[in-house]
Structures are given as C-alpha cells and as structure tokens.
C-alpha cells in the first residue's frame with residue numbers, strides 16, 4: 001500500500017514556480033530520503049503533504065486520502081518534525097510534548113519518559129532556555145513517542161550533536177523495524193545513506209532522480225586507481241572517463257558505470273599491476289547533480 | 298572605549314528608519330492632520346463670549362476635568378480660543394503620542410531581540426550599545442519632528458491666542474510626552490524578556506499615569522504632577538506657558554535612559570533581569586486543549602486589562618459623587634444643557650463614558666484574535682496544523698476567547714463604575730442601567746472582533762487595518778462634534794449606531810442587525826482561513 005503519493009504536484013507563489021510536477025511515492029515500511037540543494041522545494045512539498053499549503057495543481061495523497069481536505073484525519077496517523085522548531089518561550093519542554101501528543105488525538109505513553117531519557121532532555125526547563133538542538137529534541141521526543149504510521153521529518157537533525165544524531169538514527173531504524181514508513185528530508189548524506197531504502201533528488205522544483213540507492217549508484221561513476229606495465233595512453237579520449245590524474249606510477253580516474261566494461265578491456269592491454277576501485281558515494285552522486293545546475297546556468 | 302560602544306549607530310539608525318518608515322509616517326500624518334484640522338475648527342465654533350462661557354461651564358465639572366485635565370480660568374477661555382482647543386485636545390493627543398512611542402520602541406528593542414535580529418547585528422562590527430542607541434534616536438527624532446510639525450503647523454493657522462510661544466509649547470508637550478514613554482519602554486525592554494511583556498508594562502504605566510492625573514486633577518493638583526500626563530495639562534499652554542513642564546520630562550527621560558544604557562551594558566543579549574524558574578514536567582489537562590492553550594498564552598495580558606478597565610471604571614465612579622454635587626449646586630446649568638427626556642446629567646455623562654470605555658475594551662479582544670496571526674508569523678501554528686487540529690477549531694479558540702474578553706471587559710468597567718459610584722453618590726446608579734448601557738455596546742465590539750477574524754482569515758497582509766478601524770471609531774466618537782464629518786463617514790463606525798442607554802432606549806433592530814453583521818464578517822474570515830496557505 002502507498003503511504004504517500006504525489007501526482008504531478010505543482011506549487012506557485014505568485015509568479016515563482018516552487019514545485020513543477022513532483023511525483024513521489026513512499027510505500028509501507030519504507031524509509032525514503034528526500035534530498036536536494038537549498039530552496040529546491042523540499043519543505044514546500046512537505047507542507048503541501050501536511051495540508052498547510054494548498055497545491056496549485058496536481059494532487060497529494062496520504063493513506064489514499066487527499067492531503068488538503070482530509071488533513072485532520074490523516075494527521076492522526078502521522079508525526080512531523082520541522083527543521084526549525086519554534087516553541088513558546090513560557091511553556092516547558094514537558095508541557096509542549098504533552099500538548100503535541102493530545103493535539104494528535106493520542107494518549108501519553110511511558111515511551112515519552114524513555115525517549116526523554118535517551119535524548120537527554122530536561123523537560124522542566126522553559127522553552128526560552130532551550131538551545132536549538134534541545135528544541136529539536138522536544139519535537140523528536142513527541143514524534144517518536146507516538147504510534148504514528150508515517151513519520152515526516154524535515155531536516156530533523158540540523159542542530160543535534162553526533163551522540164544525539166546516533167540516538168536519532170536508532171529511533172528511525174526502530175520505527176522501520178516496527179513496520180512504519182518515513183519521509184526524511186536531509187542534507188546529511190551519510191545519514192540518508194545509512195537509513196534510507198530509496199532516495200529522491202529534487203532540484204529547482206523538479207524530481208531529477210529517484211530510486212533505490214543501488215539503482216542510483218548504477219547511474220554514477222566508479223573511482224579507479226591502476227598501475228600498468230606500459231604507460232597508459234588514450235584514456236582521456238574514451239567516452240565516460242573523467243578527471244584523469246597521473247601520479248608517479250599510477251593513474252586515477254572516474255568512469256561512468258555504463259562504460260566500465262569498455263574501459264577495463266582497454267586497460268588490460270597494458271598489463272595491469274594493481275587495480276583499486278572505490279564505490280561511488282552518495283556525495284559523488286549528489287555533487288554531480290548539483291554541479292549540473294552550474295553547467296545549465 | 299566610548300566610541301567602541303556606539304560603533305555603527307548611524308547605519309543602524311538608517312536601517313531602523315527604513316523598517317519603520319510607514320508606521321512613522323502614518324502616525325505623524327494622523328496626529329498632525331487631526332490636531333491641525335481640529336484647531337482650525339475652534340474659532341468658528343466659539344466665536345462669541347456666550348458660547349465660550351457655555352464651554353467653560355461644561356468643562357468646569359469634575360468629570361470633564363478627570364477626563365480632559367484641569368482646564369483654565371474663565372477669563373482665559375474668553376481671551377484665547379487656543380485654550381479651549383488645548384483643553385479638549387491636548388491630553389488625548391499626548392496619549393496617542395505615548396502609544397506611538399511605546400509601539401515604535403517596543404518593536405525595535407525587545408521584539409527585534411526576541412526574533413534574533415539583534416544577535417545578527419551584534420555579531421557584526423557594531424558596538425554593544427549601538428542597537429539600543431539607534432532605537433532611541435529613531436524615537437527621539439520622530440518625536441522632535443512631531444513637535445516641530447505640530448508647533449509650526451499651529452502657528453501658521455493664525456488662530457486668535459495661538460502665538461509663537463504657545464504653539465511651540467503645544468508641540469513640545471506632545472513630543473516630550475512621547476519621549477518619556479519611549480524611555481519608559483526602553484527601560485522595561487531591558488528588564489523583561491518578552492516584547493509583549495515590555496509593551497504591556499509600558500501600557501500599564503500609561504493607564505496608571507492617566508488615572509493618577511484624573512484623580513489628581515479632581516482632588517489634589519500636586520498628585521497630578523506625579524504623572525507624566527499631568528505635566529502637559531498643567532503647563533497652561535497658550536496662557537502662562539510654564540516651560541518647567543517641558544524641562545521636567547526631559548530630565549526624567551535623561552535619567553531613565555541613563556539607567557537603560559547601564560542595564561543594557563551589563564546584561565546578555567536575549568536575557569532579562571527577572572530569572573526563569575523551572576517549570577512543570579507535565580501539561581495540565583486545561584493546557585492540553587487548544588482553547589486552554591490559547592487562554593494560557595494570553596492570560597496575563599487579559600488579566601492586566603481587566604484590572605486596568607476596572608480601575609478606569611472605578612476612577613470615574615469616584616468622580617460621580619463630585620459630579621452629582623456639582624450639578625446640584627449649579628441649578629441654572631440645567632437651563633444651558635437642554636434635557637428633554639428628563640435624564641440626569643450624570644446619566645448623560647455615563648453614555649459618553651461607556652462609548653469610550655467600550656472602544657478601549659475592544660483593544661484586548663482584537664489583540665487576542667491577532668495573536669493567531671502572530672503565531673503564524675513565528676511558525677508556531679504548524680505545530681497545530683501538522684497534528685489533528687482543523688483550522689476552524691484553532692481559529693474558533695481565538696475567536697471565542699475574543700468574544701469572552703469583550704464581555705469580561707464590559708463587566709469590569711460597569712462593575713467598577715457601579716460599585717464605587719454607589720458608595721459616593723446619594724442617588725446611586727441603577728445596577729441594571731449601568732450594566733445594560735455597557736452591554737449595549739457588545740454587538741459593536743463583536744463586529745470589530747469579526748473584522749479582525751476576517752483580516753486574519755482572508756487578508757492576512759492587512760491585519761494592521763484592524764487597529765486602523767479602532768482608531769477611526771475613536772476619532773469619530775471623539776471628534777465628530779468638532780470636525781463636523783459628513784454623516785456617511787460617521788456611519789462607518791459601528792459604535793455610532795449603538796443606542797446611548799440610559800439617554801436613549803434599547804433598540805432590538807440595531808442590536809440584531811449588528812449581530813448579524815458581526816456573524817457575516819466572521820464567517821467570511823473563516824471561509825478565507827480554510828482556503829488559504831498557512832505560512833508557518
């Protein structure tokens with residue numbers, strides 16, 4: 001079953017087109033990573049899914065219901081954590097967590113205490129006295145203590161220290177084990193790489209790539225380092241070979257995964273002494289898409 | 298060392314002027330235009346001795362002195378139209394200038410600090426005291442400008458008795474009142490941690506100043522001099538022109554600003570002097586409902602207003618006794634003010650009082666509803682709308698509280714007036730009459746609350762218009778007699794349609810139509826709110 005689905009979703013703010021035909025899907029039990037440069041439209045998409053913004057055209061559905069008109073019903077089954085958590089200075093963290101839970105129409109459980117402990121939060125402090133990371137913890141505790149079916153997390157860890165980041169990742173994995181679904185927007189690629197089953201990349205309001213990490217890797221380059229008996233020649237002229245750098249004995253370069261076979265056949269003619277290959281990181285994938293923006297412009 | 302502390306002040310002054318230019322321009326234009334047009338109406342209204350004598354008689358009674366200040370000797374009124382104008386206009390104009398200064402300074406000090414703008418600026422190569430200095434300079438310059446515009450404006454009108462010295466003094470009184478209340482706000486901004494707390498405290502001081510002066514002007518002039526609003530009305534502008542009443546506020550402001558700078562220098566950005574205590578670990582059952590939450594966020598503000606309005610009502614109640622004796626003493630007064638319906642002068646006075654009080658009581662109700670927009674601006678409504686709360690439900694919590702506040706405010710005024718009036722009057726006010734005359738205004742107040750819902754719901758960029766409308770109603774109420782607005786302009790103020798109980802009879806027709814009107818505007822607000830994008 002589809003937990004979340006958008007169909008040709010567009011949003012304009014006046015003349016500015018923030019989203020231009022977005023198609024997204026998150027299935028049950030799946031952790032979906034949503035990445036893209038600043039201002040790409042991640043938060044806008046999420047706000048439409050939450051029924052806070054109204055789509056200009058196209059539709060957004062959660063649990064098969066319309067995100068705008070059935071918002072209240074849908075929200076009983078979701079938990080949302082914004083990147084910028086603004087809280088009321090005169091309420092304590094504990095009061096806010098309780099308020100959030102009842103606003104979802106849920107009961108307060110003992111999970112609340114456990115999470116407060118795990119995230120090392122002082123619930124008796126007034127929100128005005130919390131740091132950015134601590135305000136985020138309030139939202140995270142409230143989200144993960146709920147029994148939501150779908151978690152929508154918009155850059156939820158931008159203020160957390162590495163230790164807390166660890167706790168956050170555990171929480172997501174526990175949710176996943178319990179069969180919940182997650183939409184995670186993030187700029188921290190290692191986090192996405194560790195947690196997500198599938199990734200969607202958005203740029204300038206368009207989804208430019210989406211699929212499982214393995215599928216996406218397929219589209220990227222492999223880093224190679226080779227040492228040969230004879231001196232390698234003609235490498236630059238090959239299709240799909242980039243960034244050739246000659247070091248004392250060895251040569252390093254990148255190859256498009258599709259062209260790998262071709263290139264290796266060519267190299268083998270020179271007598272291979274040493275061959276190292278490194279898988280592409282999400283970083284490489286990401287950079288490649290971000291750079292395109294510069295090329296296009 | 299000293300230049301280091303104030304580095305970059307010039308650039309910040311420009312920045313703040315840019316941010317607040319519309320507000321400043323609108324305030325200046327409004328005050329100057331209203332002052333000058335009112336002033337130019339006086340010579341024609343009071344051409345002969347007889348009309349001035351009638352004016353003197355009306356103004357001489359304690360209620361008027363409490364409302365408008367001590368006034369002048371009869372000979373002053375006869376010799377100079379300026380004195381009539383000053384007696385009727387000076388105090389309320391000064392209050393308007395005080396409100397302007399409180400709002401401007403509250404914005405650029407605590408509110409900017411609360412929203413983190415001050416922090417960004419302080420991280421630049423800018424002195425520790427520069428932001429505060431810039432905020433103060435902006436308010437000082439605005440008030441100076443106001444003093445000059447009003448002063449020279451009055452002079453150019455060439456009204457009898459409005460000479461160079463008097464005009465300058467009139468302008469200076471307004472400007473200096475602004476300066477004093479600006480300084481008070483700046484001081485509170487150092488002590489309290491929130492911008493709401495800052496401006497609420499400053500407004501509380503404004504109300505207390507008014508009350509101290511009101512009681513002082515009736516009972517004891519020296520007491521009046523303990524109130525910043527008392528200084529202006531005791532300066533006898535256009536007659537004696539007591540410049541000490543200008544020097545005094547300057548000295549007081551300098552002192553307050555000195556303390557402000559000292560406190561600012563020794564405290565941290567974002568902090569105050571009232572420390573935060575640890576709070577509760579769990580939310581109470583009340584807080585967990587959206588209505589309970591809305592009440593909790595505004596309860597301090599609402600309670601302060603209840604106390605303020607009760608005290609205002611009580612102060613006027615205290616004067617009713619004097620008023621009664623006064624009217625009894627001067628029997629021939631009755632001949633002057635024609636009274637067909639057989640209502641006592643006290644009752645007539647109460648109708649005017651209730652109209653003003655209802656407008657004042659509308660202010661907290663508008664604040665309650667506007668808070669919804671404030672929450673949206675601070676990205677805090679998304680906490681509700683990303684959970685199982687509908688827009689209708691959250692808006693209803695604010696709307697309902699707004700309606701409740703209007704009822705409570707009218708109760709507070711009527712109760713204060715009746716309770717104290719009862720103890721000081723021989724022929725006491727009827728309990729029923731007092732409360733009916735207060736409640737008769739509720740439908741008008743609800744229209745304004747509904748209008749605010751409409752703005753927040755359907756035209757969120759123009760929420761400031763709600764205040765514009767309140768001010769408009771006030772101007773119509775206060776000045777329509779002097780400025781002679783066309784009837785259709787007056788009709789735009791819903792408060793003009795309310796029957797003035799006990800002088801007039803209660804009207805079912807007007808009441809029902811106003812209630813229907815209030816429901817209609819509210820409904821449009823709800824529809825708009827359910828359709829629009831929420832920004833945060």
Ligand SMILES: Nc1ncnc2c1ncn2[C@@H]1O[C@H](COP(=O)(O)OP(=O)(O)OP(=O)(O)O)[C@@H](O)[C@H]1O
Nearest residue numbers: 013016018036037038039040041042043044045832
């Ligand atoms: N209310 C609005 N009015 C006008 N433009 C808006 C509004 N909200 C967002 N935008 C624009 O829409 C675009 C997408 O913004 P969005 O907040 O969705 O980006 P994002 O992908 O979340 O970026 P980030 O990684 O910085 O959080 C931006 O260019 C932004 O300026």
Ligand SMILES: [Mg+2]
Nearest residue numbers: 042043083154
């Ligand atoms: Mg974002």
